[in-house]
Amino acid sequence: MADDLSLKQRSILQFLEEFIADHDYPPSIRDIQNGCDISSTSVVDYNLKRLEEKGYIRRDREVSRAIELLNGQGERRRRTIAVPLLGKIAAGRPIPTPPDTLSAGGYEDTIELTEEQTGGRSNVFALRVEGNSMIDALINDGDIVVLEQTDTCDDGEMVAVWLKGENETTLKKFFREGERVRLQPMNATMSPIYTAADNVAVQGRVVTAIRSL
Amino acid sequence: MADDLSLKQRSILQFLEEFIADHDYPPSIRDIQNGCDISSTSVVDYNLKRLEEKGYIRRDREVSRAIELLNGQGERRRRTIAVPLLGKIAAGRPIPTPPDTLSAGGYEDTIELTEEQTGGRSNVFALRVEGNSMIDALINDGDIVVLEQTDTCDDGEMVAVWLKGENETTLKKFFREGERVRLQPMNATMSPIYTAADNVAVQGRVVTAIRSL
DNA sequence: GCTCGCACGGCACATATGTTCTGTTCGGAA
DNA sequence: TTCCGAACAGAACATATGTGCCGTGCGAGC
Structure with missing residues (x-):
């Protein structure tokens, strides 16, 4: 961890974490004073200044409770993104709606992911x-795949493609072969789909897979 | 989405999201007033009261910036947990330290997970x-597995066990067979380990696997 | 037209909260 | 010892910020 912090600074940092976890808003200087049994607000202020210098927090002057936790290298942390869960997909079955749904609000559910996970x-x-x-891509029934929206991709990438003619969306590995495209299922027992290049529209590229056990 | 909200309330809610995403602390009433072009602080207060009644936010009276975003059903949202990344493991290679490390602070890195993911x-x-x-458990090189700390488990569960005699930790499927224990690798080409029941100490049970591509 | 509640404007007020100033204590360097 | 800076105490100060009060416009219902 960090060994360039005094005991008091460590205690303040820990209190900050707990307080924010409890309230979802940062503590005031006097909250910290009470929470860490510190005798004076100026001591809190003093140590907050040190913490800011060392890159553990960021403060906005003159603004109450304006303390933002950083990761110790001056980078922001703890941030999640609500990622829309657009529906279910099997290699071959369609996504409910061709996802222009994204910008609208036409999805039922979201999952929270960290910036780490969305890159x-x-x-x-x-x-x-x-x-x-x-299964060959190590993705099983019930897993969640996270995709980055894109309309292009390189060969071999795992992408969701919309087949215009069939009006369905499927998850496959993408290979361009001249004027046609080979969509390779990630299951050795299934055969690839061949179709005209202008019949496929790439919807997104798989960036993460998550499985709960 | 929500259709029981006025335009102004929707605008406030959206401003709250953006402000918090920007600053990691909630806005003051006057911040909202400016951000949403509202004419009076009392109007902001009025609408915040409505939003609180409808379960979209929670407020602490008399406390500045004490606005907590809820999910519309009165439940808290957006919360991440810093999960310690204790080290690397291969089925057979040890975790750097027998993890009593947990309670101490002896790990180098953490990853942020949402409550959804830790259950x-x-x-x-x-x-x-x-x-x-x-590979047979659909877990590949570079993946991250999340474990729940426990010292017991049921047969067939995927657990991290510490082999006392060998002083190493390994990730296997656990089967109790009388006085001994079978530790089954999740790779068909590898053989199970048989050892005395009192030579193994369960460290944790796998709850989630995460893969980045 | 009249009443009434909802949403809003304007503003003063109380207090919550960051800042600053003056000292004090204490340990190490000279 | 003396000097000096880091860390701390205590209190006053300035302002940031939530709250309350009084009033207005407006549409619904009678």
Whole structure:
């Protein structure tokens, strides 16, 4: 952890964590004073200044409770993104709606992901996988896949594509082969789909998979 | 979404989201007033009261910036837990330290997970998987497994166990067979380990696996 | 038209809260 | 010892901020 902090500073930092976890808003200087048994507000202020210098927090002057926790390297932390869960998908079955749904509000559910998990990307959505047709990609029934919205991709990437003619969306590995496209299921027992390049529209690229046991 | 809200209330709610995302602390009433082009603080207060009645926010009286976003059903939202990343593990290689490390602060890194992902459990830790010795459990090199700390488990559960004699920790499926224990690797090409029941100490049960692509 | 409640405007007020100033204590360097 | 800066105490101060009060416009219902 951090060894460049005094006991009091460590105690303040821990109190900050707990207080924010409890209230979802930061404590005032006097809250910290009471919570850490500190004798004076100026001592709190003094140590907060040190913590800010060392990159553990950020403060806005003149603003009450304006303390933001950083990760010790001066970077922001604890932030989640509500990722829309657009529906279920099996390799072959459609997503409920061709997802222009994103910008609208036409999804029922969201899951919270951290920036770590989305890689800081903003155009992400999630799908719940049904069936075990993607077993070779280590994705099982019930898993959630997180996709980055895109309309292009490289060969071999795992993408959700919309088949215009069939009007359905499916999760496959994408390979361009001249004028046509090979969509490879991630299950050795299933055969690839071949279709004209202009029949497919890439919807998103898989960036993360999450499984609960 | 919500259709029981006035335009102004919706605007306030959205401003709250953006402000908190920007600053990590909630806005004051006057911040909202400016941000939403509202003419008076009392109008903001009035609408905040309505929002609180309808379960979209929670407020602490007399406390500045004490606005907590709820999910519309009166439940809290957006909360992450810093889960300690204790080290790397391969089916067979040890965790750096036999994890009493947990309560101390002897880990280098943490990952942020949402309560959704930890299932609300508090005693969780994470390990990064090395090698593909757990491929049959759909866990690959580089994946992160999240474990719930426990010292008991049922047959067939995927657990981290500490082998006292060998002084190493490994990730296996656990089967009790009379006086001995079978530790089954999750790779068909690898053989199970048989050892005395009192030689194994269960460290944790796998609850989630996360893969980034 | 009249009443009444809802949403709003304006403003003063009380207090919650960050800041600052003056000292004090204490340990190490000179 | 003396000097000096880090850390702390205590209190006053300035302002940031929530709250309450009084009034207005307006549409619904009678």
